[in-house]
Amino acid sequence: MAAYVKFWGTRGSIPTPASWTRVYGGNTPCVEVRFGETVFICDAGSGIRELGKDLVARRPAPQQLHLLITHTHWDHIQGFPFFEPVYMPATQIRVYGREGDVNRPYQLLSGQMSSDYFPVSFKDLGASIVDDHLEDGQKKIDGVLVRSIPLNHPGGCLGYSFEKDGRKIFYATDNELEITPGDVFPDPANTGPLRNFPEALVQAAHGADLLVLDAQYDDKEYASRKKWGHSSCFSATDFAIQAGAKNLALFHHDPESTDRKLDETVHSCRQRAHSRGAELIIMAAREGVELKF
Ligand SMILES: [Zn+2]
Ligand SMILES: [Zn+2]
Secondary structure (H helix, E strand, O other): OOEEEEEEEOEOOOOOOOHHHOOOOOOOOEEEEEEOOEEEEEOOOOOHHHHHHHHHHOOOOOOEEEEEOOOOOHHHOOOHHHOHHHHOOOOEEEEEEOOOOOOOHHHHHHHOOOOOOOOOOHHHOOOEEEEEEOHHHEEEEOOEEEEEEEOOOOOOOEEEEEEEOOEEEEEEOOOOOOOOHHHOOOOOOOOOOOOOOOHHHHHHHOOOOEEEEEOOEOHHHHHOOOOOOOOEHHHHHHHHHHOOOOEEEEEOEOOOOOHHHHHHHHHHHHHHHHHOOOOOEEEEOOOOOEEEO
16 A cells, blocks of 8 residues: 655744745645555644645545644644644544653643633534554554654654555654764765764664655754754765665755755755765655655
8 A cells, every 4th residue: 555645844943934935835844644544644833724624625534633743842733723624523633742741742732722822722622632642652553553763852852653565654853863073074975974873763764765854954054053953954864875765855944944945955965865875865845745655
């Protein structure tokens, strides 16, 4: 069975509608991963609004949705009150997040709908919204093996992988792949050694058909934003090569990154992969694009 991935929001930190973000999009993170009738939604950034409209218009409209929240920074939950299925009584939305966390996604999704922030209260939503989690970091949902893995981000964050019938999709945004000054290669065509990353994370991503990775910065930007919890696009490229992935979608674009800059970024990352002899297809995630694996 094929897996489909559609990007509904690709921008990091804050929605960035502008003439110069028209190509790659200005909505904050939301990615749909679909296996047959089973719909997984990664994050509820502002991109989830358009997804909601699309889901309601589908025939048949899915009655059950699986919403996986990586973490509850605003750019990953702010679209939830505008997600049309939450107002549909026939819909069940299962919300997954970190287990045993006082700031569980379910609580914070409802918290951002308190009357100080929003006119409709969480308890008045029509859909049945169920608090769930992945026991021991993994669960089979409609035959799809869903795994979570901790990422390196202030306050914590989870990546998610989805596997079925030999297809594997791995979503890991808001993750800092730390690099040391010695790792920085100013020339993108540099053929220097690959950077080193945590083995557990490389293993979790191993052999993926698609990696959706945090690539908010270039090396220069990263150097002045260490510990902010995001990665250089070149680190994401090296990581994808190490993991033996087939496709890499650069994700969580910086609000300052113009369409033109992202085109240049993709070009540089492809040069890097080429210089390493890697057969890796690299793209920048683009709002509205659907991929099939
Ligand atoms: Zn973010
Ligand atoms: Zn974050």
